[in-house]
Amino acid sequence: MSTLAVIEPATERVLAEVARAGVDETDAAVARAKAAFPGWRAVAPGDRAILLRRVATALEHESAALAVLEARNAGKPIGDARGEIAMVVETFNYYAGAPERLTGETIPVSGGVDMTFHEPLGVCALITPWNFPLAIASWKVAPALAAGNTVVLKPAELTPLTSLELERIALDAGIPEGVLNVVVGPGSVCGQRLVEHPDVAKVAFTGSTEVGARIAAAAAASIKRVTLELGGKSPNLIFADADLERAAGAAPAAVFGNAGQDCCARSRILVERSVHEEFLRLLEPVITAIRVGDPLDAETTMGPLISAEQRASVAAFVGDRAPVAIRGSTPEGPGYWYPPTVLSPVDPADRAAREEIFGPVACLIPFDSEHEAIRLANDTVYGLSGSIWTGDGGRALRVARALEAGVISINSNSSVRVTTPFGGFKQSGVGRELGPHALEHYSELKNVFYSTEGG
Ligand code: NAD
Numbered sequence: 001m002s003t004l005a006v007i008e009p010a011t012e013r014v015l016a017e018v019a020r021a022g023v024d025e026t027d028a029a030v031a032r033a034k035a036a037f038p039g040w041r042a043v044a045p046g047d048r049a050i051l052l053r054r055v056a057t058a059l060e061h062e063s064a065a066l067a068v069l070e071a072r073n074a075g076k077p078i079g080d081a082r083g084e085i086a087m088v089v090e091t092f093n094y095y096a097g098a099p100e101r102l103t104g105e106t107i108p109v110s111g112g113v114d115m116t117f118h119e120p121l122g123v124c125a126l127i128t129p130w131n132f133p134l135a136i137a138s139w140k141v142a143p144a145l146a147a148g149n150t151v152v153l154k155p156a157e158l159t160p161l162t163s164l165e166l167e168r169i170a171l172d173a174g175i176p177e178g179v180l181n182v183v184v185g186p187g188s189v190c191g192q193r194l195v196e197h198p199d200v201a202k203v204a205f206t207g208s209t210e211v212g213a214r215i216a217a218a219a220a221a222s223i224k225r226v227t228l229e230l231g232g233k234s235p236n237l238i239f240a241d242a243d244l245e246r247a248a249g250a251a252p253a254a255v256f257g258n259a260g261q262d263c264c265a266r267s268r269i270l271v272e273r274s275v276h277e278e279f280l281r282l283l284e285p286v287i288t289a290i291r292v293g294d295p296l297d298a299e300t301t302m303g304p305l306i307s308a309e310q311r312a313s314v315a316a317f318v319g320d321r322a323p324v325a326i327r328g329s330t331p332e333g334p335g336y337w338y339p340p341t342v343l344s345p346v347d348p349a350d351r352a353a354r355e356e357i358f359g360p361v362a363c364l365i366p367f368d369s370e371h372e373a374i375r376l377a378n379d380t381v382y383g384l385s386g387s388i389w390t391g392d393g394g395r396a397l398r399v400a401r402a403l404e405a406g407v408i409s410i411n412s413n414s415s416v417r418v419t420t421p422f423g424g425f426k427q428s429g430v431g432r433e434l435g436p437h438a439l440e441h442y443s444e445l446k447n448v449f450y451s452t453e454g455g
Pocket of ligand 1: 127128129130131132136154155156157185186187188190191192195206207208209211212214215228229230231232262263356358384424428429
């Protein structure tokens with residue numbers, strides 16, 4: 001088997017060499033998952049719960065090392081990586097509660113008893129991106145296993161290391177062989193094979209809208225179940241009646257967190273025109289205080305981008321004539337660095353305001369009325385998240401209901417909680433992850449009628 005070099009983006013050096021899977025290895029993983037399915041679905045719900053809790057405990061035990069590995073491989077500040085691993089532990093603990101709560105209903109009918117059951121789907125293919133590698137893997141693996149499925153996880157080629165660790169940890173914790181399989185290889189080879197494989201019942205994908213569309217089309221041929229978490233171009237609406245200092249203090253983290261490589265990034269900051277200049281003035285010290293540097297340095301608040309290609313793609317949005325209003329600084333030397341950058345004012349028709357940049361570039365766009373703010377916010381093919389900053393409670397809820405997006409926060413930029421549904425409207429996706437809702441996407445509803453009349 002050939003190998004794949006995994007690069008550390010802060011140093012541009014090889015961090016690890018891992019076995020590179022092709023079609024044969026992918027088929028073998030699916031075969032293992034298929035063979036393990038009857039046994040896993042038959043494990044008593046209480047025992048499945050115990051096993052998932054053991055995985056959570058084992059992950060927690062190794063969380064310090066996992067955070068360092070994630071920080072180095074994905075180039076994220078160590079504090080952020082620790083937070084993500086804590087969320088992985090929480091996700092396994094949360095879904096450990098699910099096997100015993102996946103209850104059906106009894107439905108009043110005449111002539112008998114009608115009841116529903118949540119049946120597992122079979123082998124689920126889980127395909128993940130490089131920006132939150134283990135966190136996003138856990139959002140899929142934990143509910144899939146809780147519902148009684150077996151899985152093949154295909155992490156992004158750039159960041160496979162913590163997913164490989166998860167496979168080892170789960171096996172050591174007692175998850176039976178074949179229940180959780182990880183294949184590392186190119187999306188166009190292993191990912192595509194999983195989507196087309198006749199023994200895969202469901203594909204859960206997180207990644208770009210472009211690849212998501214290809215996956216949905218390929219999965220349609222065999223009517224596979226598909227959930228998609230895709231791109232975003234989310235708005236951050238700042239009304240003049242907001243606590244501007246708080247809003248300006250929070251806005252940068254919502255764009256520059258994970259160096260902007262975040263599907264939920266509030267990268268379009270829509271500001272009421274009367275406070276546009278003041279907002280920009282409040283923003284400046286927060287941006288220039290961002291410390292870009294070594295992910296393992298506790299003082300670092302922003303790391304490098306994931307690759308040279310990603311940096312080139314981000315830089316292409318900030319041409320010579322871009323209205324750069326604020327720009328941070330980066331270290332010298334190796335590493336895929338890019339400074340936090342604010343463009344202002346940006347024409348809503350500009351490419352930078354319309355396409356997902358997936359890097360640390362924010363666009364400030366002025367608006368004149370609530371009506372215009374809503375129109376601009378919704379003027380996108382995406383619909384993942386959004387924030388509303390205002391002191392007027394009625395307006396906050398009015399605007400929240402009007403926004404075409406799946407995850408909205410008011411006077412806050414939070415998007416993701418283990419217990420609440422996460423996912424997009426429009427081209428940001430299909431289905432929901434996290435919370436109880438994710439389980440619906442990893443099971444089929446079965447209806448059983450039992451005649452009490454002998455007929
Ligand atoms: P990507 O679409 O290039 O790749 C994602 C995964 O798909 C990788 O594992 C890749 O190997 C695999 N893949 C590629 N081609 C494939 C194919 N033909 N068939 C099957 N699998 C294939 O995305 P990326 O560059 O890794 O991640 C960035 C994108 O992910 C951004 O657009 C971002 O918005 C999105 N994202 C969305 C969410 C969300 O929850 N909505 C979360 C994180 C990232």
